[in-house]
Amino acid sequence: MEPPIVLFVHPDLGIGGAERLVVDAALALKSRGCDVRMWTAHYDLKHCFSETKDSGIPIRCCGDWLPRSLMGRCHALCAYIRMIFLALYIVFLSGETFDVVFCDQVSACIPFFKWTRKPKKILFYCHFPDQLLTQRISALKRIYRTPIDWLEEKTTGMADCILVNSHFTANVFKQTFASLSHREIYVLYPSLNISKFECNVFEDLSNIVPMKRKHVFLSVNRYERKKNLDLALKAFCDLRDRLNMLEWEKVHLIIAGGYDERVKENVEHFQELHDLTAQLGIGDHVTFLRSFSDEQKLNLLYNCICVLYTPSNEHFGIVPIEAMYMRSPVIAVNSGGPLESVVNNVTGYLCQPQPHEFCDAMERFVKNPSLKITMGKAGHARVLETFSFEAFSTQIYHHICKLTQCK
Known part of the structure; x- marks a missing residue:
């Protein structure tokens, strides 16, 4: 069987812990012979990890014209809209062919890769439930977050494989997403590209x-x-x-x-x-x-x-x-x-x-x-x-292969 084609979809390919993991995952799969492509809503050559410039992995940006917030508010809603737009562009306009989608942070894009004539396998990496990263200090904020929280849980559950970054996050995940408590969650520690x-x-x-x-x-x-x-x-x-x-x-x-x-x-x-x-x-x-x-x-x-x-x-x-x-x-x-x-x-x-x-x-x-x-x-x-890169590479390649063999 030929190595799978893996499409990475990430909201903002800047400098941070989530971005570090995404870049390492892409490099790990490429080292195993996978054909890797990356799509993002924002990519700035002046504010990114150096590996993204010289790894040979193609990086395409789409939807950066969409707002990141509405007058300093509604960041989550804007992030969801940007990722949904990105997913729609990839599915209907990009001409990309791929076997597995690796996405993280924003799960709202998942349905658009599943609701196609040829549904794709999805690996979702949960750094932490998004709904726990914000405060609900007013009734209006609680009303605003209710449908977003519901959508996060439902779309996350549509992933074929769910990975988390620690046992701590795995426990929080199951406590937060009650409807997904039956799902098998795998821990994949972030690694260090030594x-x-x-x-x-x-x-x-x-x-x-x-x-x-x-x-x-x-x-x-x-x-x-x-x-x-x-x-x-x-x-x-x-x-x-x-x-x-x-x-x-x-x-x-x-x-x-x-x-x-x-x-x-x-x-x-x-x-x-x-x-x-x-x-x-x-x-x-x-x-x-x-x-x-x-x-x-x-x-x-x-x-x-x-x-x-x-x-x-x-x-x-x-x-x-x-x-x-x-x-x-x-x-x-x-x-x-x-x-x-x-x-x-x-x-x-x-x-x-x-x-x-x-x-x-x-x-x-x-x-x-x-x-x-x-x-x-x-x-x-x-x-x-x-936390070696070799151990990380072996585990993530294993999960990707399991998904492609189930097609």
């Missing part, structure tokens, strides 16, 4: 932090309020009160985050964090970075003494995996995906999302810098064992 992390030459951080700052803590996350970046700043402020003057002059914090000027929250939260840093009086010891390159990220992960991962109930979180592979320990909130990736007291520390608990863990690295070596080594070994 070839992109191989580097033998690293620069120091003297171009962004003073030379005397030997202990650099690093936070890597998008500038979104749900990422709880305030926690890193407040914990770092508490650390100042734990250290003597000489020790304090040796520490520094870098907040590095994905930043898109099109996203209002990115712009607002970046300024909020700057203001909080000034209020806490730690501005001289904090550096903010926006939308850095892959090479810069590797350099940051290599040189930092520890990575601070602050989101609560994160669906999975690829940053701890990247950090551990680069032999950087991780201090993370003890909920969600990090419970499955970070081994407490071995590859880092799992803490309550309280500044004093994060500060306790941070102080250990300052007082005992050798922890960076011992925990870093353990983290590197854990990634190779559990």
Whole structure:
């Protein structure tokens, strides 16, 4: 049997955890001989993963003229409309031929691949139920979300195979989508494309932090309020009160985050964090970075003494995996995906999302810098064992083959 043709359909091929997984999945299937194509509603060469530029995988964009929101509201509705338009274009106008559709984030496109003369097999990857990513603080918002939530559950259930990124997400999925509790859900951990992390030459951080700052803590996350970046700043402020003057002059914090000027929250939260840093009086010891390159990220992960991962109930979180592979320990909130990736007291520390608990863990690295070596080594070994690209590639290819054999 010839290798299957896999069509990836994704709402916005930018820089984020979901996009990272989609790109890795496409590369994994291509490495197995599959014919892979990618379609998206938005693709910007200035704001994307480098692999999308030189992988040889064709990427086509359609529907970017449709609005992303209506006067800053109705983001979910607009995302559904954009994906439905994209699906209709692919089915009726693109001339594409394919065996399997890999889609994620927005399930509204699924029916349009099923309701054709030749229905396609669908693999849906659920990063997290969309209806749990928004608040319903008014009656109007609840009314608005009711049909969208219903549509999400119904269209997700139309997929032939459903994958999730962690056991945590699998449990949330079944609790959220009651009508799908009988479905078999498979866990496919995001992987690390190790070839992109191989580097033998690293620069120091003297171009962004003073030379005397030997202990650099690093936070890597998008500038979104749900990422709880305030926690890193407040914990770092508490650390100042734990250290003597000489020790304090040796520490520094870098907040590095994905930043898109099109996203209002990115712009607002970046300024909020700057203001909080000034209020806490730690501005001289904090550096903010926006939308850095892959090479810069590797350099940051290599040189930092520890990575601070602050989101609560994160669906999975690829940053701890990247950090551990680069032999950087991780201090993370003890909920969600990090419970499955970070081994407490071995590859880092799992803490309550309280500044004093994060500060306790941070102080250990300052007082005992050798922890960076011992925990870093353990983290590197854990990634190779559990989150390798080879294991990821084998599993996703297996699921694709099962679908094509059932045709």
